Amino acid sequence: MMARRPDRNEELAHLVQGEQTDEVRAFEDRIAARALSDLEARFGVLTRRSITAWTVAFGSPQAEASNPGALRRILAVIRAAIRRLLGPLAPRTEQALSDALLEAVRLGARQHAAFLDEATGRSRRPVSTRPSQRLRERVSAISDAVADRRDRALAMLRPNLVRRWSDAQAGIGVARSATTAVRTHITTVVGEAVNEATQAAIDYTGAKKVWIAERDACVNCAAYAGLVVAADAKFPAGLSWDPSQRGRGKAPDAPPLHPNCRCRVTAWDESWAQQGVISMPEALRREARRSIARGWSLPTESGAARIRAARELLRVGAGLPKSVEEVARLAVAAGRFQDRTVPTGP
Numbered sequence: 431m432m433a434r435r436p437d438r439n440e441e442l443a444h445l446v447q448g449e450q451t452d453e454v455r456a457f458e459d460r461i462a463a464r465a466l467s468d469l470e471a472r473f474g475v476l477t478r479r480s481i482t483a484w485t486v487a488f489g490s491p492q493a494e495a496s497n498p499g500a501l502r503r504i505l506a507v508i509r510a511a512i513r514r515l516l517g518p519l520a521p522r523t524e525q526a527l528s529d530a531l532l533e534a535v536r537l538g539a540r541q542h543a544a545f546l547d548e549a550t551g552r553s554r555r556p557v558s559t560r561p562s563q564r565l566r567e568r569v570s571a572i573s574d575a576v577a578d579r580r581d582r583a584l585a586m587l588r589p590n591l592v593r594r595w596s597d598a599q600a601g602i603g604v605a606r607s608a609t610t611a612v613r614t615h616i617t618t619v620v621g622e623a624v625n626e627a628t629q630a631a632i633d634y635t636g637a638k639k640v641w642i643a644e645r646d647a648c649v650n651c652a653a654y655a656g657l658v659v660a661a662d663a664k665f666p667a668g669l670s671w672d673p674s675q676r677g678r679g680k681a682p683d684a685p686p687l688h689p690n691c692r693c694r695v696t697a698w699d700e701s702w703a704q705q706g707v708i709s710m711p712e713a714l715r716r717e718a719r720r721s722i723a724r725g726w727s728l729p730t731e732s733g734a735a736r737i738r739a740a741r742e743l744l745r746v747g748a749g750l751p752k753s754v755e756e757v758a759r760l761a762v763a764a765g766r767f768q769d770r771t772v773p774t775g776p
């Protein structure tokens with residue numbers, strides 16, 4: 431097969447999906463480092479210390495708690511440690527995010543200006559925006575999520591519910607999952623900030639908006655990839671390549687569609703399309719169909735959902751090279767994709 435040179439429309443998509451998304455991710459990491467501080471390490475220390483205490487008191491980590499007094503003391507120490515570790519987490523996250531919000535919006539505006547430069551060949555300054563009231567209020571939503579993990583953990587760590595070390599470990603695990611909730615919250619709020627700035631910039635240019643999905647997007651986001659709507663319109667509600675996930679949720683103005691979604695919108699105007707080559711939205715739609723056919727996805731996504739999506743793609747007609755459709759056909763027949771990792775590199 432002849433090697434095809436990437437056209438400008440594909441390069442535009444890859445600018446947003448690659449470089450710009452990586453920059454947003456690095457930005458999230460800086461906020462998370464401040465919010466989480468050394469919390470992961472301290473949960474590790476708590477786990478090790480309490481397993482040692484359990485072994486000293488009852489003989490081994492597998493042994494049942496045979497002495498109620500010793501069990502009460504061990505659990506009291508764990509519960510106090512969880513309160514101490516999680517107490518400052520939500521305030522620290524809110525502070526780190528509040529401090530970063532203006533920069534997040536500016537990052538979105540700057541990235542969108544860079545995209546327009548590439549798309550139109552005309553240099554322009556970023557549209558200046560400030561974080562909306564709605565966005566500033568979203569920051570504090572983390573305190574309920576952390577309190578929920580803490581309360582569930584404390585409820586699990588009662589002497590009448592803990593018989594073995596594994597029961598105590600499960601409680602510590604629930605408390606520790608607050609760190610994951612914090613990371614997800616940061617990703618979501620930063621994603622909303624970036625897309626808010628982008629939407630303001632799109633309004634300003636008078637162009638339409640197009641959905642740019644991640645290369646390993648879920649079956650729902652993949653159904654939005656390359657969709658173009660008016661700047662002030664919503665995208666349709668409940669799209670999915672997986673028929674059993676269709677019809678859920680509200681019509682979104684923009685991504686993020688779900689927690690940890692790093693999809694983006696950018697401006698799109700038909701007049702920017704080059705003659706004779708596939709347009710950027712069409713390139714995005716084709717790429718999304720390819721990723722459904724190949725099963726490219728995160729390990730956290732359901733394998734069954736990816737298979738249902740691939741079957742649906744084949745049913746409606748994938749419009750992809752035979753070799754790619756064959757991968758989908760084999761996976762559907764086998765009931766699983768052999769490898770779901772997105773290939774890296776050009």
Ligand SMILES: [Zn+2]
Nearest residue numbers: 651691692693
């Ligand atoms: Zn997404």
